[in-house]
Amino acid sequence: MELFDVYPLFDITPVKGEGTYVFDKDGKKYLDLYGGHAVISIGHSHPAYVNAISKQVRQLGFYSNSIKNPLQVELAEKLGKLSGCEEYQLFLCNSGAEANENALKLASFATGKERIIYFENAFHGRTSGVVAVTDNESIKAPFNKGHKITKIAFNDAETLASELQKGDVAAVIFEVIQGVGGLDEATTEFYQQIEKLAKENGAMIIADEVQAGYGRTGDFFAFQKHNIHPDIISIAKGMGNGFPIGGVLIDKNIAPKYGMLGTTFGGNHLACAAGLAVLNILEKEELLQNASAMFDYVKEQAKEIPQIKNIKGRGLMIGLEFDFEVASLRKDMLYVHQIFTGSAANKNLLRILPPLNIEKKHFDTFFKALKISLANQK
Numbered sequence: 001m002e003l004f005d006v007y008p009l010f011d012i013t014p015v016k017g018e019g020t021y022v023f024d025k026d027g028k029k030y031l032d033l034y035g036g037h038a039v040i041s042i043g044h045s046h047p048a049y050v051n052a053i054s055k056q057v058r059q060l061g062f063y064s065n066s067i068k069n070p071l072q073v074e075l076a077e078k079l080g081k082l083s084g085c086e087e088y089q090l091f092l093c094n095s096g097a098e099a100n101e102n103a104l105k106l107a108s109f110a111t112g113k114e115r116i117i118y119f120e121n122a123f124h125g126r127t128s129g130v131v132a133v134t135d136n137e138s139i140k141a142p143f144n145k146g147h148k149i150t151k152i153a154f155n156d157a158e159t160l161a162s163e164l165q166k167g168d169v170a171a172v173i174f175e176v177i178q179g180v181g182g183l184d185e186a187t188t189e190f191y192q193q194i195e196k197l198a199k200e201n202g203a204m205i206i207a208d209e210v211q212a213g214y215g216r217t218g219d220f221f222a223f224q225k226h227n228i229h230p231d232i233i234s235i236a237k238g239m240g241n242g243f244p245i246g247g248v249l250i251d252k253n254i255a256p257k258y259g260m261l262g263t264t265f266g267g268n269h270l271a272c273a274a275g276l277a278v279l280n281i282l283e284k285e286e287l288l289q290n291a292s293a294m295f296d297y298v299k300e301q302a303k304e305i306p307q308i309k310n311i312k313g314r315g316l317m318i319g320l321e322f323d324f325e326v327a328s329l330r331k332d333m334l335y336v337h338q339i340f341t342g343s344a345a346n347k348n349l350l351r352i353l354p355p356l357n358i359e360k361k362h363f364d365t366f367f368k369a370l371k372i373s374l375a376n377q378k
């Protein structure tokens with residue numbers, strides 16, 4: 001059987017990971033400044049993470065959500081404590097799209113309404129509802145186009161107000177810092193306006209923290225900088241360091257009901273063991289503090305490179321903006337210097353999403369290579 005060919009592939013076959021590095025089948029070492037789309041939070045093959053998963057799978061890898069699973073309770077408690085969101089309820093699932101799909105469904109259940117407001121350049125996933133509120137028409141099938149949705153621009157409070165005042169909006173969904181879109185962030189005033197206007201008009205606000213959350217920005221959640229209280233927060237990516245796990249944090253104003261949400265695999269024993277190991281390591285190794293400190297270092301180093309016109313993002317969710325398209329620069333960084341970086345919808349942006357335990361020496365390697373590579377760009 002052939003694979004369904006939907007991914008353009010780099011000609012590289014990683015077979016091993018260790019901290020901030022991956023190694024290909026020939027033993028070639030690559031610096032990973034992308035973490036496989038912001039997934040690797042605590043570093044590849046962290047020994048405490050490997051031990052926790054190995055121990056759990058030997059004991060019990062899976063049982064369904066029809067039994068008591070104390071690991072889910074432990075995960076919810078630990079996540080509440082570390083994130084400062086103890087007053088929320090947790091529902092566990094398997095991916096970012098699924099987390100957002102559940103978030104939209106919850107908002108619709110809770111308000112009895114249907115329409116969703118989303119933003120230009122948003123990416124919320126590829127399943128039916130969330131792809132509808134993603135700003136990329138080329139990945140929507142006719143089946144995805146039946147939803148009631150409205151797209152508006154970041155910082156356009158006037159349109160937001162007039163749309164919400166129509167009274168039929170279930171939720172406003174946003175990434176506080178857009179990932180795939182290119183690291184744009186609206187103003188604190190605008191996020192607070194979303195919260196106020198939504199409340200006044202009986203709509204919920206959903207913070208999609210799938211990429212920016214879990215410590216990546218130096219805060220546990222990116223929305224926390226803006227002093228807002230989302231009704232629903234969706235999480236995935238860094239949560240399992242590669243083990244597929246996602247979730248939604250749900251405010252107490254939304255009451256659960258049996259059957260309202262459900263999943264076969266979500267919150268299984270092995271996923272919880274992975275999730276707990278990630279949280280323990282984030283705390284023990286003070287990785288949120290490291291994310292903030294590394295951002296300061298990157299900003300300092302980037303000043304020495306005149307071709308970098310703008311630095312976007314926060315913590316270890318960084319966009320380096322040039323005044324030319326970076327596709328060939330990225331290829332050069334990968335094939336000549338063995339450094340993984342990412343792209344964005346903004347073609348001039350190099351996206352840096354490394355493991356949160358990255359050190360200054362890794363960025364020194366990156367900037368040295370970047371200078372050489374830029375000198376060679378035509």
Ligand SMILES: Cc1ncc(COP(=O)(O)O)c(C=O)c1O
Nearest residue numbers: 095096097123124125179210211
């Ligand atoms: C902000 C955001 N939300 C949702 C998703 C979808 O997550 P998944 O690919 O796990 O379904 C992504 C993936 O890139 C994302 O960046």
